[in-house]
Structures are given as structure tokens and as C-alpha cells.
Amino acid sequence: MRKADLPKAASIPALILPVLLGTGVALALLFLAAFLVAALIWGGVLPADNPSLFLTVCAGVCALIGGRAAIGKGSGQAMLTGALTAAVVCVALLLICLAAAGELAFPTQLGAVLLMTMAGGCLSGMFGKKRKKKRKKAS
Numbered sequence: 001m002r003k004a005d006l007p008k009a010a011s012i013p014a015l016i017l018p019v020l021l022g023t024g025v026a027l028a029l030l031f032l033a034a035f036l037v038a039a040l041i042w043g044g045v046l047p048a049d050n051p052s053l054f055l056t057v058c059a060g061v062c063a064l065i066g067g068r069a070a071i072g073k074g075s076g077q078a079m080l081t082g083a084l085t086a087a088v089v090c091v092a093l094l095l096i097c098l099a100a101a102g103e104l105a106f107p108t109q110l111g112a113v114l115l116m117t118m119a120g121g122c123l124s125g126m127f128g129k130k131r132k133k134k135r136k137k138a139s
Contacts, residue, residue: 015081018074022085026066026117027092033058052109060116063089067124079125086121090114 037054040046046054066089067082074081097110 014076015074015084018070018081019084019088021073022066022068022070022081023088023092024066025069026062026085026089029062029065030059030089033062052113056109056113056116059093059113060120063117063120064124067121068127071124071128078128079122082121082123082125083118084121085124086118089121090117093117 034055037046037051037058041048041051063086067085070081070085071078093110093113
């Protein structure tokens with residue numbers, strides 16, 4: 001096995017910017033999804049009894065999209081980048097919950113949202129980075 005065939009080791013500075021980019025994308029999409037769910041409930045399209053199910057699904061999808069954005073911009077291990085992006089999104093959601101409630105009560109639905117967020121980030125890491133096709137050189 002040649003040295004060029006081995007995967008590149010991900011360094012900490014090379015991971016910071018893509019993870020922050022992916023976190024920003026995921027949080028922005030989750031913010032927009034929360035407004036969309038609120039508008040659909042207000043309009044009577046969605047039932048008002050359990051909006052947390054829709055937000056849980058949106059959290060997973062937003063983490064998946066944010067992780068894919070981070071993996072696309074980063075260089076290194078895709079799984080690590082996706083998982084770190086999801087972990088930073090989870091920490092941000094915990095801080096938002098703490099700021100909104102004043103205390104960190106751990107309801108069951110928050111646990112489901114955090115697990116779905118981590119699952120979305122890890123799923124984006126499992127998809128990996130697309131390999132670039134090599135162009136054939138003209139002879």
C-alpha cells in the first residue's frame with residue numbers, strides 16, 4: 001500500500017472551520033423549520049397536540065444537511081466531521097433550552113431531539129465525501 005492511498009489524518013485546526021460552517025447551516029435550517037412548523041400549526045394545517053414530533057424529524061434532517069455541508073468543505077475524516085458538527089449542534093440546543101427555561105430540566109422530548117440530531121450528523125459522516133473523478137489526460 002502506497003503512502004498516497006492512506007487516508008489523511010484530520011488535524012484540529014482543519015476541522016474547526018468546516019464544523020462551525022456545518023453548525024451554522026444546521027442551526028439556521030432548524031430555526032427556519034421551527035418557524036415553518038409554527039406557521040403551519042397557526043394556520044391549522046398541522047395538529048397542535050404534538051408539534052415536537054415534527055421538530056424532532058426536522059432536527060435530524062437539519063443535522064444531516066449541516067454535516068454534509070461541513071464534510072464538503074473540510075478535508076479529513078468524514079465521520080469525525082459529521083459527528084463533531086452534530087455534537088456542536090446538540091450543545092447549542094442545550095444552551096438554547098437552558099436560556100429559554102432558566103433551568104436544564106431534561107424532558108423526554110429533548111432527549112429524542114438530541115439523539116435525532118446526533119443520528120443525522122453521524123449519518124452524514126457515513127455517506128462520506130464524494131470522490132473527484134480523475135480526468136483522462138490527452139495523449
